[in-house]
Amino acid sequence: MAVLLAFISYPKYSHTYLRFFPWLLLYVLLTEVFAIPIYEAFETNVVLYNVYNVVFFMYFYFIFYKKEENKRNRVWIKTVAGIFILASIINLSFRSFIFQPQLLAYIVGACALILCIILYFIDILYTPQILNIRKDLLFWVSTGLLLFYVGYIPIKVTRHFFEEPGHEFGTLMIVHRILILVMNICFIIGFLWTRKK
Numbered sequence: 421m422a423v424l425l426a427f428i429s430y431p432k433y434s435h436t437y438l439r440f441f442p443w444l445l446l447y448v449l450l451t452e453v454f455a456i457p458i459y460e461a462f463e464t465n466v467v468l469y470n471v472y473n474v475v476f477f478m479y480f481y482f483i484f485y486k487k488e489e490n491k492r493n494r495v496w497i498k499t500v501a502g503i504f505i506l507a508s509i510i511n512l513s514f515r516s517f518i519f520q521p522q523l524l525a526y527i528v529g530a531c532a533l534i535l536c537i538i539l540y541f542i543d544i545l546y547t548p549q550i551l552n553i554r555k556d557l558l559f560w561v562s563t564g565l566l567l568f569y570v571g572y573i574p575i576k577v578t579r580h581f582f583e584e585p586g587h588e589f590g591t592l593m594i595v596h597r598i599l600i601l602v603m604n605i606c607f608i609i610g611f612l613w614t615r616k617k
Contacts, residue, residue, distance in 0.1 A: 422604045423449050425611040432616045433557050437486045441561070444479055445607070448472070467518045470525075477504055477529040480565070484536040487558065493539045500532035523580050530569045530576075537562045560610025564603035571599045 426442035433439065451472050459465040481501040488494045507528035515522060540562055544550050553559045575592050 422607045429611040432614045437483050470517050470522050497536055504529045504532050530573050537566045555615045557610040557614040560606050564606030568599045568603040
């Protein structure tokens, strides 16, 4: 639904930095669709998600960097993006990119994204934009991402260190799916409420 609405409402934000967002959502959808057959064929699909995480995080660092007008915050965004790249390289030295999840890179990337979102929220508090924030797609995208990653980082760590499926593991999967649903609902609200500037 989010992918469909992203393309339907594209004229509203095609002139903004989010113009590639529908394609990113389509990439997310295709990754999820092909993950199961790839796993069934090769007994692993980890590389699919490792590539996805790099693309996803770098895309949003770029968005927040371009949106940011405060020079100090732009330096922060470049710094955390650099730290993510460094963490990704370090992660490669002790975990296989093809066969193992890159947990260090993921945690650093998600925390860096949360910081970018917080900087964005602080910025809009001090501008007239706050009065019409519900019509801004980036606000809804940021809200969805923030809610997802704040909730999912602990789940990711727990699932990594306690890989034995059990009752708690099933509960974490349910919470994970709820977080995905909440994030996509935020995206959908953004697509519906956004107005072309």
